[in-house]
Amino acid sequence: MTEFTEPLHFKSGVTLRKRLFMSPMTTQQSFYNGTVTRDEIDYYTNRAGGVGAVITGAANVQDGGKGWPGELSIADDLYLPELRALAKGIQSKGAKAIIQIFHGGRMTNKATLSGVQTVSASAVPAERPDAETPRAMTVDEIHATTAAFGEATRRAIAAGFDGIELHGANTYLIQQFFSPHSNRRTDEYGGSLENRYRFIKELLASVFAAVDKYADRPFIVGYRISPEEFETPGIRFADTLWLIDQLREQPLDYLHLSLNNYTRKSQDPNYQDQSMLSYVHAELDGRMPLIGVGGVRNRAAVTGVLASADAVAIGQQLLFDPTFAQKLLLGKDDTIVSAPFTDLIDTADLNVPIREFVRGMINARAARIAAYRASHNK
Template sequence: MSLFETYKLNGLELRNRIVMAPMTTWSGNSDGTISEAELAYYKIRSEGCGMVITATTYLDPYGKGFKGQFYAGDDQMLPSLSKLASAIKSGGAKAILQVFHAGRKSSVEDMPDGNTRSASDVPGNRTGENVPVPMTKEEINSLLDSFYDATLRAQKAGFDGIEIHGANTYLIQQFFSPHANIRTDEWGGSLEKRARLPLAIVKATLKAKEDIGDDAFIVGYRFSPEENHTPGITLEDTEYLVNRLCETDLDYLHISLGDFRQESLRGEPVNVLNRVLEMIKNRKPLIGVGSVFCIEDAQALMEDGVDLVALGRQLLVDPKTVEKWSRGERANLYYRPDDEALMIPKALNDVIIRNHGWLPMEDEESPV
């Protein structure tokens, strides 16, 4: 099995098995539209990958997670979204729009009433985090409608599919987490009830796909397999969710890991990726990710058993990584913040420079 062989995903042929991972850019326009800098950033990185998953986009004002985040919650955004889909597809990659709600990780300054929303009134673990307002049943129903509508909107805009962002401690994960969700109604409490919102969002999204009538339209789901606090999501919890997700008509699952080699956050001597692959049992394709900086990393990830390999930080360092690998060449391994050829939007470049250690710089030790 080669990284560079074609791959059929729900009837769509990807030219290779390499995916651009979703990464926040902080670079959208103030009105929620895509900036020209973002279009250039995606276009150059789409020229080698088989599929590109966008930075996550929010669907209602309470779901915004970042400054400079683009918006997909209104038909007025269709021209902007269409530009993004076209930029990605012009490079030959399939285009997937990732959608989410930030929940308690939103900034109170961005909230219409100054209050974030979550499953319960439990703040996050970081010092000084706000206390969110528990979502009402009416707000939950509106949330489900927003995912349904966003799926229709993504297809109209020309995207090949949509990815539900159920990972990285945002709202969908908050509802699944015993840390964030202490509700006593039908949306929380037991493991089964905590899984209800993720599954309801999947159901709403798949209903939209059915109503579109495009069988080739892709619907994926991203998840984080563990939380490192107690109470928190365990691998046993994730096994329940994965089994339920595999019972649906989702087209793929996408694990979120900082390093594909990592062991359990709870001290168990078990490789998390391998454990998740055991849960899936080949019932759904899995996208693997996490500290893939060289072709040997990508090949090792494939050998572990994933179907597709996602590159994140490496595509920031060198947008031509995939093309170079396919020619048997080495890609650049160090980030050059002043290199305009990288097509990194200024806001993203500023974040990279401020967060020392996130990307390897030229004066630092190689990551491989």
């Protein structure tokens, strides 16, 4: 049985001292233009103790890829001084600093983009309230975007980060190109699985070219993925397993499976014998480490994830309990915060912007869960 205190070795040459990660979470603490704030640096630094690595919230690689106000940006060299301070803050606690990079695609809006229309693989809106119809990207724009991911990788290296995580999950642009819901293209980027993977393949080539050219030290490249979509048409679990087969042939350091609960099973009746995390771990077949996440609030959950993965990412628990990892290491389990997150919003040590963002996020999630349970208990 793998222990979270064991080191984790990546093929890039980087070694983590422990198998605990701080999961990437949106906090909306950056300045309006995407510059890192002092509050943001302190937020990550205060949670870096005891974990092997911190993965920051998503940083956009292009201005048109901004997903929400208060979001990190890595789209220009002007952000480098504050990004360097962020990396150093995380590393000062002994953790590796990984910045997640992404493009929001259709999952943003004109208000966030100062009146500019959103873009995606195709002109198909997301199935969510008030979703705007994006403009289909031209081939030249696709090439510019994959190049932007390479430039963002260069900046992450220059800023002193230990790695990047490509945000290919949660319905953002990378996933939009692979999804048959958001991608209805009829050119070389649409149609078959192979064509819908083309954007990802070219993006990875751009990223690894930047690593080869600019990295003067071992540098992590990870990839986050969502296992399936509920839309029709949409990504099904079998599609994801096909994608994993492609990704495991790439020189990626890890795969990070985005789940709200690590025990969750697929909606596909053909994959009910075990959790999606377990299926993905088996599909990877030891070719790269798998990070599991979702509902980790205590030692038992950490052990539960490691039964089907190689490392554990911790999200909201670290948000409300910044020294959670240190408590695990010291055996102080009785001091771990265990109250419902909804009860902690007003008492947790959070600044006003993050408190109000978290309030909206958690209450909205609780409402969605309640609605789901009500509809399935009729």
